[in-house]
Amino acid sequence: MPPAPSQPPPPLSGPAIQLPSAAHHTSPCRVMASSGLWALDYEIYGDVQGVFFRKYTEDQGKKLGVVGWVKNTPYGTVTGQVQGPKEKIEIMKNWLRNVGSPMSRIDRAVFSNEREISTLEFPNFTTKY
Template sequence: MAANFVFTEILFINIFICVLPIYFADKPESVLSNGNSFEEVEMAAKQLFSQDFEVFGKVQGVFFRKHTEKQAKQFGLRGWCMNTSQGTVRGQMEGELNKINEMKYWLQTKGSPNSRIDKAVFSEMKEIPDYTFKAFTIKR
């Protein structure tokens, strides 16, 4: 009985991995459920965007910039962040849309362990043709 189940499971996996990609590969009309083609989704993932941010709350003296730099690098983002004289942290990030959105969520809800985020404000997102920065850095 167990051997039958394993055989069925392996057969299903082989069909899913081997046959379905071949079936859909030659169909130019292959679209995702949202109506976009696979090529359109792949192109959108490679588009670059830029967005400014400012975070309010207890974000100075709590290693907020260091954690922001680390998180941005983990997401593959480029840009900068810095303390302001008003007690906030400002910055700019560049990268793929989904990674910028993940970083926005992090800036709004997580921050450094000892920080307190009251609010995060973001500029309008702009599409950019190429990166402006080589990495994500802390400005002093």
């Protein structure tokens, strides 16, 4: 067993420095300026066509102040993209996963391509046909 040190190390002095968490970086070696804007693609599975899911999704997007689009697919799902501040994107994800339109049944929500963006790519939230 090595001998115990004779004195404890001196306490740290100076102001405390808070570093941003690693979760906000794309790599541990690079710090980027954040725009705070995020984009997210989604596809919703279940009984989501013919139940006003697109209308309610567009309304929810406008209510939250996010931009993007929603459309039906030939496979019976609803797909789209949403862009905006991270906290509003999280609210929209929760809504898409758990709420939808009153007559819908959401079996599964798949989110992909989540990424930070420098500017919004759409002027508002719309339904595509």
